[in-house]
Amino acid sequence: xxxxxxxxxxxxxxxxxxxxxxxxxxxxxxxxxxxxxxxxxxxxxxxxxxxxxxxxxxxxxxxxxxxxxxxxxxxxxxxxxxxxxxxxxxxxxxxxxxxxxxxxxxxxxxxxxxxxxxxxxxxxxxxxxxxxxxxxxxxxxxxxxxxxxxxxxxxxxxxxxxxxxxxxxxxxxxxxxxxxxx
Numbered sequence: 444x445x446x447x448x449x450x451x452x453x454x455x456x457x458x459x460x461x462x463x464x465x466x467x468x469x470x471x472x473x474x475x476x477x478x479x480x481x482x483x484x485x486x487x488x489x490x491x492x493x494x495x496x497x498x499x500x501x502x503x504x505x506x507x508x509x510x511x512x513x514x515x516x517x518x519x520x521x522x523x524x525x526x527x528x529x530x531x532x533x534x535x536x537x538x539x540x541x542x543x544x545x546x547x548x549x550x551x552x553x554x555x556x557x558x559x560x561x562x563x564x565x566x567x568x569x570x571x572x573x574x575x576x577x578x579x580x581x582x583x584x585x586x587x588x589x590x591x592x593x594x595x596x597x598x599x600x601x602x603x604x605x606x607x608x609x610x611x612x613x614x615x616x617x618x619x620x621x622x623x624x625x
Contacts, residue, residue: 451557454516454555455514455515456524458512461497471488514540521551522540524559526538560590564618575611592614
């Protein structure tokens, strides 16, 4: 049985359920202008889509397909983080995250990502975690580097958001990388 709650010094990460939908919408709405820049889903953000997302990812967690967590800071929803696009044959998943704009720059995304990477390696038994960051997203690039991810290449026009198609860096973290860093 996989952990459904992860606790760090400043955060509590709970496996996302429909009960988190309202808090996720509130956090999304407060940061929508910034989320629109990087997140393809942001233009469709709404209370209804937050509920649909929460229902969908809760089911996927239960089916061990993807693992999504709602991030809490001081008992308020601060964002979301997921291991997604799981490839069971290769034991690979991709990490994705966002933190409310008013909490950005405090290291919370790094703290949450470290906890989810540990969960991925220790509980899901992943071999590799991938991270994609827009080449213009310095904050996401810093997170990847702080966590020991290796930049492996450039994906040309691999993501779309308000600014159109954008290039992305792809990073990889192997379980052996994590063990070597400890």
